Amino acid sequence: MTDLVVEARTLVSPGKGLLAADESTQTADVKRLAAYGIPTGPEMRRKFRDLFLDAPGIEEYLSGVILYEETLGQAGSDQELFPRSLSERGIAPGIKVDEGTDSFPSSEDELITKGLIGLSERLLAYKKQGARFTKWRAVFRIDGDRLPSAAATHENAKRLATYAKEVQMAGMVPILEPEVLLDGKHSRARARAVIAETMGALFSVLQEQAVDRASIILKTSMALSGSESGRKDTPEEVAEDTVSALMESVPRQIAGVVFLSGGQDPDEATENLAAITKRARQARAPWPLTFSFARALQEEAIRTWGGKDENVEAARAVFLARLRKVAAAVA
Numbered sequence: 001m002t003d004l005v006v007e008a009r010t011l012v013s014p015g016k017g018l019l020a021a022d023e024s025t026q027t028a029d030v031k032r033l034a035a036y037g038i039p040t041g042p043e044m045r046r047k048f049r050d051l052f053l054d055a056p057g058i059e060e061y062l063s064g065v066i067l068y069e070e071t072l073g074q075a076g077s078d079q080e081l082f083p084r085s086l087s088e089r090g091i092a093p094g095i096k097v098d099e100g101t102d103s104f105p106s107s108e109d110e111l112i113t114k115g116l117i118g119l120s121e122r123l124l125a126y127k128k129q130g131a132r133f134t135k136w137r138a139v140f141r142i143d144g145d146r147l148p149s150a151a152a153t154h155e156n157a158k159r160l161a162t163y164a165k166e167v168q169m170a171g172m173v174p175i176l177e178p179e180v181l182l183d184g185k186h187s188r189a190r191a192r193a194v195i196a197e198t199m200g201a202l203f204s205v206l207q208e209q210a211v212d213r214a215s216i217i218l219k220t221s222m223a224l225s226g227s228e229s230g231r232k233d234t235p236e237e238v239a240e241d242t243v244s245a246l247m248e249s250v251p252r253q254i255a256g257v258v259f260l261s262g263g264q265d266p267d268e269a270t271e272n273l274a275a276i277t278k279r280a281r282q283a284r285a286p287w288p289l290t291f292s293f294a295r296a297l298q299e300e301a302i303r304t305w306g307g308k309d310e311n312v313e314a315a316r317a318v319f320l321a322r323l324r325k326v327a328a329a330v331a
């Protein structure tokens with residue numbers, strides 16, 4: 001095994017997973033701080049990251065944390081830079097390297113991920129700052145049979161493939177995240193079909209471009225009925241459709257599959273993940289599976305914290321309790 005494959009396999013090692021702490025500065029301010037009545041700005045974002053990244057005991061459950069550029073250069077309350085203090089505890093620091101989305105010119109309700117320009121230079125800088133793996137997120141919106149369009153799917157797949165190659169050349173592990181959004185009225189069957197189609201398109205482009213599959217990690221949504229469908233799926237339904245969609249579209253050679261929480265509430269995301277783990281074992285899915293949640297791991301702790309120093313300890317206890325449950329779901 002090459003060093004990169006070992007690094008990728010370590011990120012998906014049994015019973016551990018990833019914390020996605022890579023919200024852009026804008027998302028962190030608006031959706032994680034202001035949304036809970038917490039003041040915004042660089043120092044509050046540093047405290048927000050510190051709440052999670054310097055919580056004692058996280059190393060038991062986390063193999064890695066995905067950071068945003070700003071956090072790579074920030075220090076915790078112990079004055080130690082976050083990438084360094086994570087590494088010292090055996091947690092690999094990763095970095096989100098895409099630069100968000102633009103609307104897709106030929107299909108304006110769709111999004112295309114940007115960030116390839118200057119990527120190789122940024123990768124060198126991130127690596128110097130201690131990053132060991134990376135993430136690129138593409139977004140697919142479902143609208144009946146109309147969206148996602150074949151053109152947007154293909155363009156996002158091409159960019160994911162270019163990203164993956166550059167990252168491997170820079171000696172880091174790429175996480176490829178084609179996220180199928182929960183928003184909408186669609187059925188679970190439609191979400192299942194879109195997951196299988198987007199994965200199919202992605203892996204065919206990866207093959208054309210000869211991207212080494214053994215060191216990539218795939219980050220995916222679960223197959224769920226749309227948030228405005230009025231339908232609540234059982235964990236068994238979600239597990240059946242998620243695992244079968246992935247088994248028909250994802251090659252066995254990749255290092256692993258990680259799940260995003262996508263706006264599900266923390267209990268729902270945890271229960272669905274546990275059912276997926278069980279179903280994947282029954283179906284003899286060929287890849288290790290684990291979590292890479294942002295919202296479902298952080299939401300309850302942010303509410304408890306409320307931006308106040310005196311609540312840090314209680315908020316960390318809430319975070320650790322959730323992390324323990326989510327890690328138990330993949331054990």
Ligand code: 13P
Nearest residue numbers: 020260261262293294295
């Ligand atoms: P959620 O778990 O909140 O969906 O976030 C995961 C992620 O990394 C989205 O890009």
